[in-house]
Amino acid sequence: MSETASSFRENGGVRGWLGRQPIWVRWLLILAGTVAAFLLPYAEHVPLIGPQIVTEGVDWSSALFEISYYVLLALGLNVVVGYAGLLDLGYVGFFAVGAYGTALLTSPDSILYEDTGWKWLMAVPVALALTMVAGVLLGWPTLRLRGDYLAIVTLGFAEIIRIVATSTTTLRGDRGFASIPHPPGSWGGEPIFGVTDAIPYFWLGLVIIILVILGVRNLDRSRVGRSWLAIREDEEAAEVMGVRTFKYKLWAFAIGAFIGGLGGVLFAGEQSFINSQTFVLQFSILVLAGVVMGGSGNMAGAILGGVLISYIPNRLRGLSVGDTDLYEYRFALFGLAIIVIMVLRPQGLIPSRRRAMELKDREKEVAPQ
Amino acid sequence: MSEPHQETPEELDRENARPVDRPAPTGGRTAEPPAETVRDEDVLLEVDHVTLRFGGVVALNDVSFSLRKGEIFGLIGPNGAGKTTCFNAMTGVYRPTEGGIRFQGESIVGKKKHEITRGGIARTFQNVRLFPEMTALENVMVGADAHHKTSVISALFRLPRFWREERSGRARSLELLRFVGIAHRAGDVSRNLSYGEQRRLEIARALATNPTLLCLDEPAAGFNPAEKVELLQLIRKIRDTGVTVLLIEHDMRLVMGVTDRIVVLEFGKKIAEGTPAQVRDNPAVIAAYLGVPTDAA
């Protein structure tokens, strides 16, 4: 028994097995997984397992929607941290820019409402363009900095966004923006994206996630992905080989910002209300924790991480230890999880093959001592 | 081609010959027409009175020489003579304190490293610096990407240019792997390649940037004699495709066997320039090289 297990591992585990299957088997599995994801809102009807999965303290479909935008954020941050190797601690800033961009263009509370007062869908491209601009504006001066300094400056960027959102009258601080319109569309006379049912939002989130996965995969398997990897492995050698390192780092930032902004517009469209309380710094760090736990540099890992950081707290909600709701401890638990994972399994739960080898190489360097 | 015999300096004693403050010799150069008479259109790269200081240390002192199109050019000197410094100035890593460096008539001082590479100067590193977790093929493709125009947008949407360049880049990279003789390792992660294969891969990666000038920084370091012979053949093969080769070497025998012309540096100064035969007979060079083991790297 243990022998077969170890030989399974030597052959690359699940991924190795998957790699050896004919292409149609792989496609079938992916298709089955996608269908299963779309059916998740009905999980409670599955006998035995269903009731264990479903969250108790929170509406299950709302919890699923929350998972969808966390996964988006994890995918976006994975481009920045996992692919390009840039530690961005202020990622929530882009989420905020996307959400505030939408709110400013659509909410009746906005000072722009007289001139714009747009529908959600019209606001989306503008809000996304705004986030990309924010990404470039932040990246332009800072991407020349050393990695650890970059981390602190991005942290500062997110704090400044939060302070601006809290302290300026235009962004309304705590009062926030209400009545942000929902996404368009109707079915049998009823709007698809209503107030009570979060399932359509979850499906919308899933569709966006799939598009993002395809897009990032296309980039990864092109000169863009090669350039990112080259920069991560040896930045100077990459430059000497003609890679425009700054340009590709900036692109990673802009693409990450774009995906974060997508999460923001989706969030604003579902919640219909945002204020400055939403964008606390712990949020950025939580997403980073997700990417690192799942396995940075690997999309499957990032997705798993995004699911974990949003699902576990919601699952904990309503469960209590003594008189404290376990949900209260969520950030503390993820803080602990980060330490444990970095100490015991730095490559993450589903590591990128390359990342795992990079770490092994470094270990070997010190081994002989 | 067999290697010409030479009085190997390593046979001489190291201790009795540290030259001190010798004026730059002129002997050996007078017999031949001076290098400056080379016709302009033949000059590929011109190092023009370059001085490079780090703080108070003068790493290069008023060094001038030029490379002609299509030759194999050797830059040699004992350890610490300024070879690698010179090399780094030519590839944009350092900026000369004084003087100019012109490539195909255009100054490259102050240009970015990737611009210099795309302009036609490619290099390898003294201690191999591949992208260790990429396959051999991917490593070469990074070099081939230097001349690709696929934008992020066309990569994202898989536009025709992406397919065209990806296909041609892959074909060219495979061809280069075959050219340096490691095509069978194309799909292997480069850290798993043997040392010799890694050195060849680095050359293939540099060639993939379509250089006019290929700079090799001690490519034979750590090679056994058989491997060195193979390397010599490869360097000649590269020259035969029309690429000018600049070779920085420690190993005198290797340099003598393959180069058309040589410049010798010592203590940051040029002490000799000429054909291998001229340089070999130059007393200043002999003095400078006394006792320096050919395989010190």
Next chain:
Amino acid sequence: MDFSGLINDFGPLTVTGLAQGAIIALFALGYTLVYGVLRLINFAHSEVFLLGTYACLIVWGWFGLDQNSAPPSVGGMLLYMAVGLLAAILVSGLAALTVEVIAYRPLRRRNAPPLAFLITAIGASLFISELVGVATHRNQKGVPPIILAKPVVTIGDTTITNLQILIIVLALVMMFALDRFINGSRLGRGIRAVAQNPDSAALMGVNKSRVIALVFLLGGLMAGIAAVMYDLKIGVTRYDAGFLLGIDAFTAAVLGGIGNLRGALLGGLLLGVLQNYAAGLFGSQWLHAASFVLLVVILLFRPTGLLGESLGRARA
């Protein structure tokens, strides 16, 4: 913008800024010491400080003191100050050591990439501050009036309180002592050796692990003192106090030249004063935004700070 506010309150803003800056400087020492030796931003240092702000409050609580107590007599004040400082120093020092042993040492043994350290540091920081947050229900906690701020010196419109003088003097004394320790003692020589060249220091018989532990401990001690000063000056603490002031302290360290002890002092004082000017100009909610903007500007134009980096070289 309120220029008249800045000009009218220039004196008070400067004095408040200096006192604030002295606390920041002591706090910044922890970042600078660890960075000087390990080239590591000890992100969890802010929580070392946070625990210090609570440690003295808890001990004062044992004496029955809370924010509504009457101010103690002079003898009581001295006693309370002594035990408060002792408690904060002990807790902060131990916390710093614990972070090093649990979060960093295993990574160092494995030669993990630099970003891995930063990520565990963030994890440690989040863990500690959130535990404190949950334990205190995210409420702020008031500080008993151990020392009542009384104006003792008046220059023109500017009054300087006894508390401000105490903070500034204490910070200067601690700085001086630390400087003497690192430059004058055997252990200090070990620290400098490891900062300059870890490998050759190890060959020379310096115990690297012990030096690193010592550096964390020293940073923790200084943060403990800063924490007590902070409590007395601000009057309340909260679970995120460490994080917010930590950013300032890190900025101060970078401003002065991270890894450089005197740079931390200069950077701290300068930052405290500039922050207060910015608050006078734009309103106090912009205080932290100002320090971030300053940080970015320094990193872009003078990344080695005012006095230059490196623990070893700066005093040579």
